[in-house]
Amino acid sequence: MxxxxxxxxxxxxxxxxxxxxxxxxxxxxxxxxxxxxxxxxxxxxxxxxxxxxxxxxxxxxxxxxxxxxxxxxxxxxxxxxxxxxxxxxxxxxxxxxxxxxxxxxxxxxxxxxxxxxxxxxxxxxxxxxxxxxxxxxxxxxxxxxxxxxxxTSNLESALQAQYLSDLGVKRVAVVAQHDAWGSDRHKTLLPALAEKGIEVAVDEELSMEANDATAQVLRVQGSGAEAVVLLSYPKPASIFLRDAARLGFTSSFIGTSVIPDPVAFDEQVAVPGATDNFVTISPSRYALDSAxxxxxxxxxxxxxxxxxxxxxxxxxxxxxxxxxxxxxxxxxxxxxxxxxxxxxxxxxxxxxxxxxxxxxxxxxxxxAAAWIKRTPEGKTEVVGLSTLD
Amino acid sequence: MLSVLLASGVANGLLYGLVALGVVVLAKAANAFNFSQGDVMALGGFVSYAVIVTMGYGSVAALPIVVIVALFVGVLSYLLLRPLMDAQHAVALLTATIGLSFLVKGTIRLIWGRQGDYFAVPPLVSGPPIILFDGAVIIPLQHLVMSGGAVLMLALFALFFRFTRLGLFMRSVADNPRAARIVGIPTELVLCSAMVLSLVVSAVAGFLLAPATLIFPDMGFSLFLKGFAAAIIGGMMSLPGAVIGGVLLGVTEVLVSGYISSTAQELSAFVLIFVALIFFPRGLFGGRSSRSV
Missing domain, CATH: 3.40.50.2300 (Response regulator)
Structure with a gap:
């Protein structure tokens, strides 16, 4: 060989x-x-x-x-x-x-x-x-x-930490899939959060195979975290948000660039209101449906x-x-x-x-990265831009 | 927290139990395992997606269509696998069911593969969770519906085996295939019914699971493994054992995840199997081993 x-x-x-x-x-x-x-x-x-x-x-x-x-x-x-x-x-x-x-x-x-x-x-x-x-x-x-x-994943982690810091967040929950993709981000996000003085209240795993996130939602809910970083592909993130909505848990949810379209993601989650507080990072400053x-x-x-x-x-x-x-x-x-x-x-x-x-x-x-979310009208809206210090 | 975790664990566990039932029914009647069961479960989810989301009909319309599709797939599977359904071809049969698994998965991909990565089926019911005893017990509606559906399916299963002629035939074949053949029980019909029933019950489990998760073409294998694990815990040849094994598995997963660590969730299923088999080598309801002298 x-x-x-x-x-x-x-x-x-x-x-x-x-x-x-x-x-x-x-x-x-x-x-x-x-x-x-x-x-x-x-x-x-x-x-x-x-x-x-x-x-x-x-x-x-x-x-x-x-x-x-x-x-x-x-x-x-x-x-x-x-x-x-x-x-x-x-x-x-x-x-x-x-x-x-x-x-x-x-x-x-x-x-x-x-x-x-x-x-x-x-x-x-x-x-x-x-x-x-x-x-x-x-x-x-x-x-x-x-x-x-x-x-890149390391820059994305750094930008996520910066965004949370800009929002004044001091305690976050991390929900990650621990495969090669997730671990790559997980190992760069934790130091980036520490560098910004942000404490990780709970660090939960949600695998790609999971069909239920009840336990993870309850643990995050009980942790007092001000925001939740979802280091996962759309499927686990959807399941987490669906179960969060069912259990009445609301917080600020931060996604990764593998969820590039918050409107499509909302359709995938398919529970009204579940993605209202979901913001995701994007390598594009304008949405596809923008002028x-x-x-x-x-x-x-x-x-x-x-x-x-x-x-x-x-x-x-x-x-x-x-x-x-x-x-x-x-x-x-x-x-x-x-x-x-x-x-x-x-x-x-x-x-x-x-x-x-x-x-x-x-x-x-x-x-640099843009932060995008779905508006109540079903459009994509850029809510912020972050550039590394 | 405990009540929510238990509701979730029982709901998911009952679905594992349904798959386990399918495993046990086929194992008892034909001494075989069908690897395509998980994929037919996925197919159940996709058919309900097509009926509810694409065609715009409700869940009530979706269920009979899921059952009809599963019946069709079951009969077709039987016709394909029939030449291998004897003791001489056990390995070939197992391999053929793996091929069947890919065939079902491939068909799902062919039909829905270009439309997206994952599909969401709307919740069967929506609304706030049921709160009892001043908030001491909280049960999410979705979990209640999943559990209710699974229990209804189990009840139908029990009635079928207890009161129908075909059910009695199947029990006879399971207890003693040779004696059943001698007394004139149509074993062909029993084998076909076992195959169809195991796939119908899996497809219905897929229908019940779909609104609680996201569906994708490759979702079947891991679900089959969970059902298979439940059947092992329950004793492989015991129908009530399959259900109890499924519930134990579902509850263990969610309690370990909720109270110990979410990282241990996947591991907990295997630890449960290991522990169960140490203390009950033939499974919880597998009976005591006998030795011929």
Whole structure:
């Protein structure tokens, strides 16, 4: 197995080194186009994370192409389905690098998949911008060719703590799912809360398999916590809020970026009033149904009439705008090295939807978040923005 | 706090008990386990979602449709598995039910998979919890309805076995299959009925559970495991034992979670099985072991 990895590694490095040396053209770049690869779940249960984010990216590319492209070259997107599966992600990345010979990869939706493919990406040296996976471990510690335009788990925890501190909260309850995803956030949230002087009154577990949260709700209710941080996927969070509503427990509930649409989440909870005090963190400053997003919403529905528009589309647009800005900065004599340098030099880049300017010095380009909730009229409302101190 | 926890534990436990009943019925009649039971439970939830949310009919309309769908799946399952339902093909039968599990799950995904990750079925009833004895006892309405539905189902089950001809046949086959065959009891019909009944009871459990949780295509296996665990605790071959095992499991989970730690909730089920089997190796109602000399 180790020998196989070494052989693959050598092949990847050889390819990366050989292409500029023996070919006049840079891999994936012609006089008229730049071929960009993307991977993520396009089919299967988790298709929304991938396909919809890709739709946003492709809509942005189409918009740029219609305006003449980047330095005279149009952007061509090659999609590969990984079905949110680590083995699928490795195969997808290898296909994009070896078969499709793309210039760069802008993709990655499921943290486990991106982590599995990270070694190949790193060894190939291909520029990679992660557009939807949230694990901190994808882009930290810093690797030369890996960037992320998504809010990472560690930054999200820090921003959650900051938001609670800004609200004047002193005691919180944490309800978390203790799988790889939840533990990643749990271990960064607790120190972030401590740093802000916020005491954790109770720290409860609610697994993905749980069908009932009565015990957890009662323990949180009895703890005197002023707010509840729900470090969980929509399902456990829904079950907690449903049981909280049934037991008459009200508090401020704080969600994570895996619950990006509080209106859809309210429909999922399906108990009137249960999400009235629920606020979630978002890597987009405008909701999909806002006036600011209307232009993009129309473009998305025109280009992809079969796919329901979703907040994930906006993550793709943010990643696309970062990519285009860096490609423009890299100039007409485009190479992978010049593109990586341009990405790294990105500072103060304003995009349509990111809650703050993108600064890629640390390779974790997004360091701000929006706080969104559902209004009584069933709309999404941005109730605050947080930027790290 | 105790009354709310108990209400929750009993409600969930009765649903585990329903799945356990299905496990026991099939085990007694055919000496087999059907891994697709949990997925049929999920199917029950999805069918009620389709009737209540998509079509806009009420819960009363959903229940008979859930039962009809489960009957259909049960008969189909029997026809598919019948060639393997004998002692010689025990392992093949077990493997086939795993395949059936994937088939049911795949069908759910095919129909509902593109519409979202999780689905919510509105509560069967809504309103404030019932408060008794000046607040000393609080029972959430949802738990009351779940428990009531499960108890009604159990009562129907008991009446079926006690008073119907088919029920009596099934008991006879369970007690002594060879003797039942010799006296002319139609064992084919009994096997088919056991398969259908085990799946119908699971689908009804899914119907009752759906409003209390969120449903998703892969939810079945963990529920089947809980039902299976309840059947083991109860004694595998005992119908009342299956129900009591389910309630014990549900109550233990929620009490451990409420009074000790929510992190121990999942673990508590396995500890309960372990402890129960140490003191009652054949389960709580499995009878005393006998030794032939």
């Amino acid at each position: 180790k020998l196989f990895s070494q052989i693959v590694g050598v092949m990847l490095m050889t390819t990366a080194l050989a292409v500029p040396a023996f070919a006049q053209d840079v891999q994936g770049v012609s006089d008229t186009s730049i071929k960009i690869g993307t991977f993520g779940p396009i089919t299967g249960a988790n298709y929304a994370f991938g396909r919809l984010t890709m739709n946003g990216l492709e809509t942005l590319f189409a918009d740029v192409n219609a305006a003449g492209g980047v330095n005279g070259r149009t952007l061509e997107l090659v999609r590969v389905d990984d079905q949110c599966d680590p083995a699928g992600a490795i195969a997808a990345v290898r296909k994009l690098i070896f078969d499709d010979q793309v210039f760069a990869i802008i993709g990655g939706s499921c943290s486990n998949g991106v982590m599995a493919a990270k070694e190949d990406i790193e060894q190939s040296g291909i520029p990679f911008v992660n557009f939807a996976a949230a694990s901190n471990n994808i882009s930290a510690p810093e690797i030369e060719n890996i960037f992320t335009s998504m809010l 600011e997003a209307a232009e993009w919403l129309e473009k998305l529905t025109t280009k992809f009439p079969d796919d329901e528009p979703h907040t994930y589309n906006l993550y793709g647009i943010t990643a696309g705008q970062l990519t285009v800005a860096a490609l423009e900065q890299a100039g007409a004599d485009l190479t992978q090295a010049s593109f990586i340098a341009a990405l790294e030099a990105t500072s103060g880049l304003e995009t349509t939807f990111a809650p703050g300017p993108l600064n890629c010095e640390t390779h974790q380009c997004l360091q």
